[in-house]
Amino acid sequence: MxxxxxxxxxxxxxxxxxxxxxxxAQEPLxxxxxxxxxxxxxxxxxATTAQGSPQFVPPEERIATFDQDGTxxxxxxxxxxxxxxxxxVPALVKTRPELKNKEPxxxxxxxxxxxxxxxxxxxxxxxLAATMTGMSVDEFSAEAxxxxxxxxxxxxxxxxxxxxxxxxxxVLQYLRANxxxxxxxxxxxxxxxxxxxxxxYGIPPEQVVGTAGGTKYGYDKSGKPFxxxxxxxxxxxxxxxxxxxxxxxxxxxxFAAFGNSTGDQQMLEYTKAGAGARLAMIVxxxxxxxxxxxxxxxxxxxxxVGTFTQALYDEAKKNGWTVISMKNDWKTIFPFEGK
Amino acid sequence: MxxxxxxxxxxxxxxxxxxxxxxxAQEPLxxxxxxxxxxxxxxxxxATTAQGSPQFVPPEERIATFDQDGTxxxxxxxxxxxxxxxxxVPALVKTRPELKNKEPxxxxxxxxxxxxxxxxxxxxxxxLAATMTGMSVDEFSAEAxxxxxxxxxxxxxxxxxxxxxxxxxxVLQYLRANxxxxxxxxxxxxxxxxxxxxxxYGIPPEQVVGTAGGTKYGYDKSGKPFxxxxxxxxxxxxxxxxxxxxxxxxxxxxFAAFGNSTGDQQMLEYTKAGAGARLAMIVxxxxxxxxxxxxxxxxxxxxxVGTFTQALYDEAKKNGWTVISMKNDWKTIFPFEGK
Numbered sequence: 284m285x286x287x288x289x290x291x292x293x294x295x296x297x298x299x300x301x302x303x304x305x306x307x308a309q310e311p312l313x314x315x316x317x318x319x320x321x322x323x324x325x326x327x328x329x330a331t332t333a334q335g336s337p338q339f340v341p342p343e344e345r346i347a348t349f350d351q352d353g354t355x356x357x358x359x360x361x362x363x364x365x366x367x368x369x370x371x372v373p374a375l376v377k378t379r380p381e382l383k384n385k386e387p388x389x390x391x392x393x394x395x396x397x398x399x400x401x402x403x404x405x406x407x408x409x410x411l412a413a414t415m416t417g418m419s420v421d422e423f424s425a426e427a428x429x430x431x432x433x434x435x436x437x438x439x440x441x442x443x444x445x446x447x448x449x450x451x452x453x454v455l456q457y458l459r460a461n462x463x464x465x466x467x468x469x470x471x472x473x474x475x476x477x478x479x480x481x482x483x484y485g486i487p488p489e490q491v492v493g494t495a496g497g498t499k500y501g502y503d504k505s506g507k508p509f510x511x512x513x514x515x516x517x518x519x520x521x522x523x524x525x526x527x528x529x530x531x532x533x534x535x536x537x538f539a540a541f542g543n544s545t546g547d548q549q550m551l552e553y554t555k556a557g558a559g560a561r562l563a564m565i566v567x568x569x570x571x572x573x574x575x576x577x578x579x580x581x582x583x584x585x586x587x588v589g590t591f592t593q594a595l596y597d598e599a600k601k602n603g604w605t606v607i608s609m610k611n612d613w614k615t616i617f618p619f620e621g622k
Numbered sequence: 623m624x625x626x627x628x629x630x631x632x633x634x635x636x637x638x639x640x641x642x643x644x645x646x647a648q649e650p651l652x653x654x655x656x657x658x659x660x661x662x663x664x665x666x667x668x669a670t671t672a673q674g675s676p677q678f679v680p681p682e683e684r685i686a687t688f689d690q691d692g693t694x695x696x697x698x699x700x701x702x703x704x705x706x707x708x709x710x711v712p713a714l715v716k717t718r719p720e721l722k723n724k725e726p727x728x729x730x731x732x733x734x735x736x737x738x739x740x741x742x743x744x745x746x747x748x749x750l751a752a753t754m755t756g757m758s759v760d761e762f763s764a765e766a767x768x769x770x771x772x773x774x775x776x777x778x779x780x781x782x783x784x785x786x787x788x789x790x791x792x793v794l795q796y797l798r799a800n801x802x803x804x805x806x807x808x809x810x811x812x813x814x815x816x817x818x819x820x821x822x823y824g825i826p827p828e829q830v831v832g833t834a835g836g837t838k839y840g841y842d843k844s845g846k847p848f849x850x851x852x853x854x855x856x857x858x859x860x861x862x863x864x865x866x867x868x869x870x871x872x873x874x875x876x877f878a879a880f881g882n883s884t885g886d887q888q889m890l891e892y893t894k895a896g897a898g899a900r901l902a903m904i905v906x907x908x909x910x911x912x913x914x915x916x917x918x919x920x921x922x923x924x925x926x927v928g929t930f931t932q933a934l935y936d937e938a939k940k941n942g943w944t945v946i947s948m949k950n951d952w953k954t955i956f957p958f959e960g961k
Binding site for chain 1: 682685759803812813816820826827828830834836837838839846847849856857862865866869870871872873874888891892895
């Protein structure tokens with residue numbers, strides 16, 4: 284009799300675990316508040332994956348693309364890659380001393396944060412080119428990998444890799460669980476993002492599309508072949524470069540795309556213009572307390588990092604893109620919250 | 623009693639089917655003759671996928687790259703894509719009549735096969751650029767798709783898409799069954815090969831790396847966005863361009879690579895130079911009867927299509943690449959044989 288009771292308990296426990304699992308399976312976006320944004324994601328997935336749905340998409344065509352900076356992780360006060368390149372300057376000057384007294388490297392070496400913040404786009408591009416090219420692909424990858432494990436964000440004092448948005452991680456998982464191949468399509472350097480994308484987002488190198496330079500094949504003294512990163516730009520993966528990069532690297536139009544700035548406008552347009560059910564979503568940084576609030580669409584200053592203009596907001600509304608309010612749609616922001 | 627016999631028969635039939643299935647599972651390269659080439663493939667797969675093997679490769683790193691023309695399908699007497707571009711010239715001249723009396727288009731329109739065969743590489747490049755750019759990505763894809771279903775190879779009078787090598791199809795399947803992601807890395811046009819690669823090889827567009835031009839994002843009269851194919855070359859996916867293209871599009875070094883000509887040399891070197899077990903294989907066209915025999919490595923004429931030099935043969939032997947003899951290693955050549 285006792286034995287039977289034990290068995291019943293096991294059944295009860297099993298059923299409880301099962302129903303919890305089912306509840307979780309039915310509730311895959313648990314860091315999202317109920318609302319239009321969450322509903323848009325769930326309805327899109329149902330429409331494109333349910334057998335018999337008129338908008339069913341064959342598994343091999345299920346492509347979803349995500350901008351990175353400001354869409355999957357924090358982009359303020361400065362893009363992570365810019366921080367990396369600025370911090371690489373001292374090591375660069377050691378190997379190329381002629382740059383020491385040359386601008387913009389001189390300003391970076393001065394450590395004067397205000398002067399560094401005033402560097403022009405062209406000056407930043409010069410720094411990016413000097414710190415991200417000229418070495419072998421393997422050397423670059425090893426250096427960037429080392430840096431990303433050590434560098435910390437000035438506000439949260441945590442590695443940048445921990446500052447991903449938990450709700451977006453859940454979207455990545457939810458889409459993948461429903462047969463979608465998830466891609467990063469970033470204005471950032473393709474080789475830089477590839478260094479950590481697999482560990483941070485579960486996205487392998489071959490599913491990272493980014494701003495890409497050429498490489499040059501050659502041989503070392505022992506005859507072993509290697510690739511050197513060249514300062515030749517092949518793809519500027521911003522604005523119109525995003526759909527162009529998607530065609531180059533993926534060759535299919537996405538069914539879902541996620542962005543947060545004018546740099547993502549064309550990717551969202553291109554995605555939404557396809558036939559059938561298409562999901563275009565755009566993250567609005569409107570949570571000054573838990574993250575940041577910025578951008579002209581909210582009457583806030585344009586900080587030049589992840590610009591969200593009023594025109595973009597109007598286009599989103601007109602074209603049926605869904606605006607994600609960080610403040611209202613996201614229950615938690617970061618994976619480490621509540622831990 | 624009768625009923626029992628029937629049941630036994632069912633068991634016998636079931637067991638027979640099962641053992642046949644097992645035999646097939648154990649014998650995945652059934653169009654290959656036993657020999658060094660088949661053995662190299664099987665041993666490589668065992669070494670990189672068996673749990674506990676010192677050369678075990680995690681599933682996410684299992685990348686295999688295949689040249690197309692001459693490696694996966696027939697490349698003689700002319701690359702399929704060249705045939706396509708030549709056959710597109712009359713339609714091109716209809717939309718651009720100014721080309722009618724201009725070389726090399728005039729020669730192509732003349733239909734003089736000997737004169738066409740004498741066109742220089744530069745003239746062919748001019749024809750390729752004119753027939754493969756200037757239209758939208760969707761228009762190009764629709765036209766190429768239509769052509770590939772209708773065009774036939776002059777010798778076999780079958781669609782080009784039927785002239786794939788059955789033993790290589792089995793290698794693709796065998797590698798995929800063992801967790802490898804299979805890529806085409808072709809000197810041919812990326813957009814052209816993507817049109818049929820999924821149907822012909824089970825390789826999706828995002829796993830086709832080829833010679834690639836730029837595209838330009840724009841809007842039609844109704845405001846709908848589209849991409850136009852531009853005559854700007856982004857990647858010449860031949861020779862050193864193959865490892866460079868692999869880095870650009872895949873971002874990982876392959877563990878296995880297959881080629882058949884000097885255009886594949888650097889891809890094979892790059893693959894073989896990686897740590898651990900690496901497989902580099904090169905197809906030798908030495909079967910004049912069932913397919914073709916050509917190339918200086920056999921003391922045969924260099925037909926300029928898929929050149930296999932003596933130097934390449936020597937490098938293969940020196941570096942531990944495996945040479946595949948079509949004549950000796952392949953039981954059957956084409957999927958339609960024996961059907």
